[in-house]
Amino acid sequence: MMKTRRIGKTGLEVTEISYGAAPLGGLYRDCPREQAMETLQVAWDSGIRYFDVAPWYGLGLAERRVGDFLRDQPDGAYVLSTKVGRLLRPVPTGTVPDYSYVNPLSFDADYDYSYDGIMRSVEFSYARLGLNRIDILYVHDIGVYTHGAAKNAVYQKQLLDSGVKALEELKSSGAISAFGLGVNEVPVCLDVMRHADLDCILLAGRYTLLDRSAVDELLPLCRQKGTSLVVGGVFNSGILATGPVPGSHFDYMPADADVLAKVGVMEAIAKRHGVPLAAAAMQFPLRDPIVASVLIGTAKPSSLTRNMETVAPPLTDEIYAEFEPYTLTAPPLGAEAVRV
DSSP, X not given: OOOEEEXXXXXXXXXXXXXXXXXXXXXXXXXXXXXXXXXXXXXXXXXXXXXXXXXXXXXXXXXXXXXXXXXXXXXXXXXXXXXXXXXXXXOOTTOOOOSSBSSOOSEEEEEOOSHHHHHHHHHHHHHHHTOSOOOEEEEEXXXXXXXXHHHHHHHHHHIIIIIHHXXXXXXXXXXXXXXXXXXXXXXXXXXXXXXXXXXXXXXXXXXXXXXXXXXXXXXXXXXXXXXXXXXXXXXXXXXXXXXXXXXXXXXXXXXXXXXXXXXHHXXXXXXXXXXXXXXXXXXXXXXXXXXXXXEEOOSOHHHHHHHHHTTOSOOOHHHHHHHGGGOBOOOXXXXXXXXX
């Protein structure tokens, strides 16, 4: 059985490796249903018992698939997280905007981080999942990185004025066991943590072998407050898995010369130690006890199997010391820093 770690100060334990279901919603490429179910089965067979999904992934498609799979598993045998902040509404077939999901369901999404929006979102998720239990709720994509400064000021006010109250009520009633943020940036985590006690943060791409944006302020604050990190995007959009090959991506964009150079040196260090760079990337976040789980997302059973092979055996401290000079932090977000 895979090792588990506790989420914050809750009684909830999650497996050190977890499965992120965005690819099951057709992220960047089509994912037929049979392939989705096979991938989930491989995740289960490899010992993963924590599954993360969101209404946004395939505009409802990933929640349906994850629910269909987990419904056949023993009650209480897994931990499930989904997200709030976007409400789905039906649109005519063929009119779904291009959000990088291939063959999504016929819905569009409206942002709503208010009390009512969060409560409605949870009800909709229960229905799509067909499950009677959601363990963790993450507030999805709040922050300047997604919305730009002006719009985010409105959404963040919604969240702090009433949305957090919804999450606290859901937790105190026992409907959920934990709540936090699911984001790609550090600043919004620091902002929200000044006003609310979070059990956990699902942080994508900002505490990795390459990108150490979370180290200076967020990690110390998480330790102080007892907030766990679940780390997604450990390959930084692929470059730490592929190496600095032509066309490799960093932070959802083609990698620039500086990133390519840094990763080139990292790859050479890993090679000298006889390990894949991907193994160093997968294992890096778990070296810190504040990290409860590393989230891997793929819609290919073979890729999932390969990723699981990189988790063992553990790498030595010496190799990680050699990577340190080649790390980076994300540049400050400008007022219009909206993720493309």
